[in-house]
Amino acid sequence: MNRPYSAKDHLPGELYSAAQVRELDTLAITQIQDDGGDTCGFELMCRAAEAAFACLLERWPEEGSVCVFAGPGNNGGDAYVLAALACHHGLDVVFYTLGDHSGLSAAASRAREMALEAGVEPQVFRGELVYEGQVIVDGLLGTGLNKAVQGDYASAIAAMNAHFADVLALDLPSGLSADTGCILGCAVQASLTVTFIGVKQGLLTADGPDICGEVAFASLSVDPLLFHQLSASCERISWDRLERLNQRLNPRRGNSHKGEFGHVMVVGGDHGMGGAVAMAVEAAGRCGAGLIRCATRTEHVAPILVRRPEAMVRAVESGLELQPLLAHSHVIACGPGLGQSSWSELLLQQVLNASTPLVLDADGLNLLASPGWRRDFSERPVIMTPHPGEAARLLGCDIASVQADRFNSARQLAAQYQAVVVLKGQGSLIAAPDGRLALCTDGNPGMACGGMGDVLTGVLAALLAQGLSPWQAARYGVCVHSGAADLAAREQGQRGLLATDLMPYLWELMN
Ligand SMILES: NC(=O)C1=CN([C@@H]2O[C@H](COP(=O)(O)OP(=O)(O)OC[C@H]3O[C@@H](n4cnc5c(N)ncnc54)[C@H](O)[C@@H]3O)[C@@H](O)[C@H]2O)[C@@H](O)CC1
Ligand SMILES: Nc1ncnc2c1ncn2[C@@H]1O[C@H](COP(=O)(O)OP(=O)(O)O)[C@@H](O)[C@H]1O
Numbered sequence: 001m002n003r004p005y006s007a008k009d010h011l012p013g014e015l016y017s018a019a020q021v022r023e024l025d026t027l028a029i030t031q032i033q034d035d036g037g038d039t040c041g042f043e044l045m046c047r048a049a050e051a052a053f054a055c056l057l058e059r060w061p062e063e064g065s066v067c068v069f070a071g072p073g074n075n076g077g078d079a080y081v082l083a084a085l086a087c088h089h090g091l092d093v094v095f096y097t098l099g100d101h102s103g104l105s106a107a108a109s110r111a112r113e114m115a116l117e118a119g120v121e122p123q124v125f126r127g128e129l130v131y132e133g134q135v136i137v138d139g140l141l142g143t144g145l146n147k148a149v150q151g152d153y154a155s156a157i158a159a160m161n162a163h164f165a166d167v168l169a170l171d172l173p174s175g176l177s178a179d180t181g182c183i184l185g186c187a188v189q190a191s192l193t194v195t196f197i198g199v200k201q202g203l204l205t206a207d208g209p210d211i212c213g214e215v216a217f218a219s220l221s222v223d224p225l226l227f228h229q230l231s232a233s234c235e236r237i238s239w240d241r242l243e244r245l246n247q248r249l250n251p252r253r254g255n256s257h258k259g260e261f262g263h264v265m266v267v268g269g270d271h272g273m274g275g276a277v278a279m280a281v282e283a284a285g286r287c288g289a290g291l292i293r294c295a296t297r298t299e300h301v302a303p304i305l306v307r308r309p310e311a312m313v314r315a316v317e318s319g320l321e322l323q324p325l326l327a328h329s330h331v332i333a334c335g336p337g338l339g340q341s342s343w344s345e346l347l348l349q350q351v352l353n354a355s356t357p358l359v360l361d362a363d364g365l366n367l368l369a370s371p372g373w374r375r376d377f378s379e380r381p382v383i384m385t386p387h388p389g390e391a392a393r394l395l396g397c398d399i400a401s402v403q404a405d406r407f408n409s410a411r412q413l414a415a416q417y418q419a420v421v422v423l424k425g426q427g428s429l430i431a432a433p434d435g436r437l438a439l440c441t442d443g444n445p446g447m448a449c450g451g452m453g454d455v456l457t458g459v460l461a462a463l464l465a466q467g468l469s470p471w472q473a474a475r476y477g478v479c480v481h482s483g484a485a486d487l488a489a490r491e492q493g494q495r496g497l498l499a500t501d502l503m504p505y506l507w508e509l510m511n
């Protein structure tokens, strides 16, 4: 029996779209066929069901029964085989079907026969879920989901979600889009999702992580060489993975000096928003920038110096004093607390006129989105860090449209601005202008609080200052930032986590 392995830290680094996984399925079936195996995908279906059933036994070892839902596609086929295995194992099986099962695929038909022979008694789901046990298996809809869920399917999903039992989802929770991580109409809330052959990109961003529960991956013993035939849509990154891939910054030479680690200039902090620049300054320092300057409003100078006397903080009240300061910087971080006043515009204008590597965040992005400000950054190393609201302004659409396809939104922004883009939020995405995508699985909802983005801006600026390219810095920085937040939350919990709580952990992870 092929053993799936679980926990997001151990998921493979390659993520795939639904279409790509279908391609992998086909390649795997062809190979099984060439090796003298079955020709219709039944072998693969059996392996999927075996892997899922192994997970079920491991997670719920005491349970004596299982309730299985099967849809009319191959996801339902997996469910039939699992039900047969459960019967053979001596579990009581309640089996509900939805949709027309007279047109099952060849593989799913064989799966159904196998279930009937094992003693499974399928009944059409008519709105009432009668089951007393602890485990429901969701085999309604998989990667074939192609429209919003409604009608009987929606009723079945509502019944599963209302039941006290835990749900094990086959491949992915029904109703979740494998491509976007969005709920299409409604979705099953799973405790455990066992996903097959390739990890679908939608499991790890937007609503995916909330809906999937724990994610286990089962390769179905597919020949790894098959995977070389198509490139993954997206790379999964995490602090732990970067570390294992040995993508850390090298230890410093003993004989080094501050000039080697870059001078960062943080620009922003209009009236009432001095904290934002203060946090970017401190994060840049904790991530190893050689020297940090800050250009801000007069009233913020003293408070920032009190907190971080290491920084060189200058008042730029008229805005025009900025130009000569920029000339002495290796990296500019612009946007935190910048505001959208004429002062803000004057500062941003000068920042955009420079050619220094740039991290652009917050109001820097909001201003960039307004008419007449649009830029092409192909000649300059730039990282843009929009949250979904800022991304919507930059793309001229609403937030729901950004979130409806985060992968596409990030890619589109990177192409339009010719910059590396970090689309923030659960499962932060990093997109390069050439189409490369990475998804960070670190981070937690404790980070949904003011100032977290300002800290990220400082982190990224420090990494650019130490010589990383925008693509490297963004991948590394997003993982360090989210990894630090996970460490901080482990101490005291997620709720109540503050942006400045990350500082000691940034320091630790950077070493
Ligand atoms: N093809 C293969 O070789 C393998 C496939 N596997 C399983 O097969 C699944 C994919 O199978 P399918 O491509 O048949 O797709 P699904 O099983 O996801 O279902 C597709 C069916 O559902 C219908 N449907 C789609 N959206 C609907 C909606 N919102 N409301 C009602 N009906 C809807 C479609 O019209 C179609 O009839 C995977 O997720 C995985 O579980 C696994 O057995 C591994 C091997
Ligand atoms: N639910 C979440 N899960 C993971 N990361 C999150 C979550 N909510 C926010 N974050 C992260 O926290 C940071 C918040 O940034 P942002 O919204 O710009 O905050 P602010 O503007 O207040 O500084 C981003 O890096 C984002 O990815």
Ligand SMILES: [K+]
Pocket: 075, 138, 139, 140, 141, 142, 169, 170, 171, 172, 173, 174
């Ligand atoms: K499913």
